[in-house]
Amino acid sequence: MTDPQADIQPEADASGAADASGAADARADEAAGFRLAFVPGVTPGKWARIWEQRLSEVRLELVALPVREAERALTQRTADAGLVRLPVDRDVLSAIPLYTEATVVVVPKDHLFAAAEELTLADLADELVLHPRDDTLGWDTPPGQSPVFDRPETTADAIQLVAAGVGVLIVPQSLARLHHRKDLTYRTLADAPQSQVALAWPQEHTTDLVEEFIGIVRGRTVNSSRGRARSETPQASGAARQGKGQGKGKQARSGRSAQGGGGNAGGGTGGRRSGGASRGRSGSGSSGTARSPRRGRR
Numbered sequence: 001m002t003d004p005q006a007d008i009q010p011e012a013d014a015s016g017a018a019d020a021s022g023a024a025d026a027r028a029d030e031a032a033g034f035r036l037a038f039v040p041g042v043t044p045g046k047w048a049r050i051w052e053q054r055l056s057e058v059r060l061e062l063v064a065l066p067v068r069e070a071e072r073a074l075t076q077r078t079a080d081a082g083l084v085r086l087p088v089d090r091d092v093l094s095a096i097p098l099y100t101e102a103t104v105v106v107v108p109k110d111h112l113f114a115a116a117e118e119l120t121l122a123d124l125a126d127e128l129v130l131h132p133r134d135d136t137l138g139w140d141t142p143p144g145q146s147p148v149f150d151r152p153e154t155t156a157d158a159i160q161l162v163a164a165g166v167g168v169l170i171v172p173q174s175l176a177r178l179h180h181r182k183d184l185t186y187r188t189l190a191d192a193p194q195s196q197v198a199l200a201w202p203q204e205h206t207t208d209l210v211e212e213f214i215g216i217v218r219g220r221t222v223n224s225s226r227g228r229a230r231s232e233t234p235q236a237s238g239a240a241r242q243g244k245g246q247g248k249g250k251q252a253r254s255g256r257s258a259q260g261g262g263g264n265a266g267g268g269t270g271g272r273r274s275g276g277a278s279r280g281r282s283g284s285g286s287s288g289t290a291r292s293p294r295r296g297r298r
Helices: 006-034 045-054 067-075 155-163 171-178 208-218 233-258 269-272 293-297
Strands: 034-038 060-064 080-083 094-101 103-108 168-172 184-189 195-202
Touching: 034 067, 045 060, 045 208, 060 269, 067 094, 067 195, 103 155, 103 171, 103 233, 155 168, 155 184, 168 171, 171 184, 184 195, 195 208
Parallel strands: 034 060, 034 080
Antiparallel strands: 080 195, 094 195, 103 168, 103 184
């Protein structure tokens, strides 16, 4: 005969080792904190406040990065996740689109366009349109007239040129607000391309903390089945999984022990395999109260 313990022990050991490894990884993630990159114009404040309420034990580090550096930070895993502008490399990064921004044109307050409520690309045909190197709209060829000088390096540089009366600038509305000046204004550009903001993270590094932040930006409640309870930390989650695995091992060993006891142990697996004699009429399967099969048939 084979030892019943020999069947369950390797499985229990493997399960316990896997759960222990998962708990160790969760503790390491928690100790390192969570680094969230974000690009200009994106405001992570409301999501950071929810994080603090739900996971106050895990440090959230907000990292402001230029558009061109945010994707690099994710691919090199110097940030755990990022609020970025699409497109990104989907072969390397996972991304969840969050919202799409209106596009506006920034002009001096005394410009003719300031009198309009909304403009179109055709309205810019005779305007000098600046195209900074960190442009987020992905133009192949911007509308209007191209300047004869080099492109501005950044949106901030282009704003300075607009304030000096040199051209106009097309940007997502959040960037126009970010670079607000008293001498400038902006108007909606109805038919221009739009910028889409997304949460992105490395495909091969979808950690528990990444899942937590996904739940936050998607508006899941603290008791959602896809998130942890507020008091549960990654460490506690791993410990719960480990305890669950140990409980299964104990239950299986208890059942084997009951079988070895000749079926008198009651509701265990062994009791059922012994021909049902332990059930009797009571249905409880407890030893000492079960009637014999012959009396039960009467």
